[in-house]
Amino acid sequence: MSQPLTAILIGAGNRGYEAYGSYALAHPDEICFTAVAEPHEARRARFAEAHTIPSERHFRTWEDLLACGKVADTALVSTLDRLHLQPTIAALEAGYDVLLEKPMATTLAGCVKLVQTAERTGRLLQICHVLRYTPFFATLHNIIRSGRLGKVITVEHREDVSYWHMAHSYVRGNWRNSTAESPMILAKCCHDFDILFWNLGPCRRLSSFGSLTHYRAENAPAGAPQRCTDGCPVAEECPWYAPRLYLELVPLMHTAHHSSVAWERVGATLALDHPALAKAAQHLIPGYATALDYRGWPISTISEDTHPKARQRALESGQYGRCVYYCDNDVVDHQVVNMELEDGTSVAMVMHGHSHREGRTMRYDGTRATLLGQCYVNNQEIQIHDHLTGRVEVIRPALGAAGATGHGGGDAGLMAGFVRAVRDPAQALTTARQSLESHLMAFAAEEARVNGTIVHMDEYRRRAEAAANAQGGSSTGQP
Ligand SMILES: NC(=O)c1ccc[n+]([C@@H]2O[C@H](COP(=O)([O-])OP(=O)(O)OC[C@H]3O[C@@H](n4cnc5c(N)ncnc54)[C@H](O)[C@@H]3O)[C@@H](O)[C@H]2O)c1
Incomplete structure (x- = not known):
């Protein structure tokens, strides 16, 4: 049996500790953390203790850790969005294969730069698009790719963010402000764009509407x-x-x-x-x-x-x-994106933060069948309504033991997939360049919303490459 991969962790906050740390503890034969960089003392100590990391391998910052050269096979980067680009470029340059949290970076040029660096250094760069690794979205993908629906003509995809998750992350929490971290369409929906791209291919053009309607000071109740x-x-x-x-x-x-x-x-x-x-x-x-x-x-x-x-x-x-009406938030609480894909499929995507429950629903209408999907934590179902026979097949993707873990089994599936891909890159479910596409769609949607324009993706891709090239060798800028 092969030795477990060794890994360094950059950022031992919620994702680093709970999602990736807990996977390594449960699968010591696959991956084992041997060094950690985390400025927050209690979090650093908590992670180091859980993974029995010797004190000479505890670091305050990613710079300190990477200054030691390559001390493990892989690097997992789970810092906040604004701090993805620099440590990831430095880790790739140092020879690490990297698993990077989404979003890849908070600028278009930064995302392209990451892909360029991975391709130039020949290192593996995987982005934490956890949905691809869930039984639900894997089943959905296989159905669409099997041709059972015929040619997919039109798609509705909804992401219902619950009222309390919206308040926690996007009003009071870390992703409340688009300048400090990311616009919500990037933070929340890069996953959804990735699924749409995986299932249906590239987008030709898109438009978008939405705003921050509710969580604003003028809506505060009297006396709050x-x-x-x-x-x-x-x-x-x-x-x-x-x-x-x-x-x-x-x-x-x-x-x-x-x-x-x-x-x-x-x-x-x-x-x-x-x-x-x-x-x-x-x-x-x-x-x-x-x-x-x-x-x-x-x-x-x-x-x-x-x-x-x-x-x-x-x-x-x-x-x-903090009162939800008195936060320094500016990200939207609802946004719709309309897309025309390269093969002519039309897609309407809705994302909002006023739902009674958290989950995603979707409808794919094809020339041979209609697919209805719902993906909630405790209720996942896909129905296929066949046009010719009228028969309805109901599929409940098996969650298995991994279903009890984060993101419907996606966190565990992602980690297992990363380990497999490092050992054999041919087994990687996706590439950094494919992940880039979802980020381009998210940035384009935000631009379309803010400017009230239709964005043509060919031109947008060219613009993104040009912006990255204009940065030259600099990997530190946030244009
Ligand atoms: N894949 C998913 O579905 C998913 C879900 C949630 C969050 N995320 C992403 O995961 C990332 C981390 O989110 P989180 O909730 O764990 O945030 P977090 O704030 O809990 O963790 C980030 C950690 O990075 C540390 N850090 C800051 N500066 C550092 C430095 N110089 N060197 C090393 N570490 C440093 C912070 O102290 C903090 O502990 C975000 O980018 C977020 O968007 C992804």
Whole structure:
């Protein structure tokens, strides 16, 4: 049996620790972390301890780590969006095969530069497009590519972001501001563009509309303070009241949707349906206490110490306790993108942050059949309605053990896929250049939305290459 791959981790935050770290711990025969770079002391220590990394391999920054030369087979880069480009270019130049979080970079030129560097150095660069590795989207892809639908004529693809995830990540959280990190269409939908490109091929032209309509100061209820914990008069009727979200609702929702123990799921669902009753009779509700003890994402984001008292303190002073109407957010809360693909297929994509539940739905109408898909955490189904026979086939992609892990099994599938691809590049499910295409579509959609134009992708691709070339040897700029 071959030795596990060795890996360095750059950025031991939520993704580095929870998604990639936990995979390595569960699969020590495949991949093993031997060094970590993370400026936040508690996060660095938490990761190093979990992976028994000796102290001489703990670094504060990626620069310090990469200054040691190549100390492992692979580098995993899971810093925030603005800090993807520089460490990845440096790691590729140092000879690492790299797994990089999405989005590749926050500028068009940066994304192209990454692809150019990977191709020039001959290193593998894989982007964390986790959806490709889920049983659901793999099944969808195989159906479309099998020709069962005939020629696909038109597609509707929806990404429904739940009201609480929107508030957590795109109003209060790290992706709230397009200048500080990324526009939401890039941060959230580069996955969706990647799936559309994988299934249907390149886009010829697109247009887009959308705006930040709701989470703005002028919509704040009368008397609402800057922070939920400062005596908000509408706490009881506000869906985004932070103490209720982070101390009660989100833990219950996660247990209701993710727990592998049936009675815990039922108990948590009951409590969600009847919160007042559940609170009063909590000792009688199966799984109620277990549910409230959930400490993973997004709870783990608000403070490293996930004890309820520490969480309460974090809400009183940190970014996640802010009133959703008084944040420095500017990303949209709804956006639609209309596309015409190279083969003439038309696509309408909707992304928004006002949904009761989190998930994606899609409809592909082909000359031979119609496909309806829904991909929710706890409910995944594909229906194929055949035009000739009228028969309906219902497919429920098997989630398997990996389904219990992040992104419907995508996180685990991605890591397994990366290990396979490093060992044998011919087995890579995708390439950096293919990943680039989804990013180009996202940047083009944002440009189309902001300028009110139709973007022609051929010209846009040429512009992106020219912008990257104009940067010359510089890998540090953020044009
Ligand atoms: N693939 C997916 O589906 C998916 C899902 C969520 C997030 N993401 C992406 O993953 C990335 C990380 O997100 P996150 O939620 O883990 O963020 P995070 O803030 O929890 O983690 C980033 C970490 O990088 C560290 N860091 C900052 N400067 C550094 C430096 N100079 N050297 C080394 N480390 C440094 C930070 O201290 C932090 O701990 C983002 O780009 C995000 O968009 C991808």
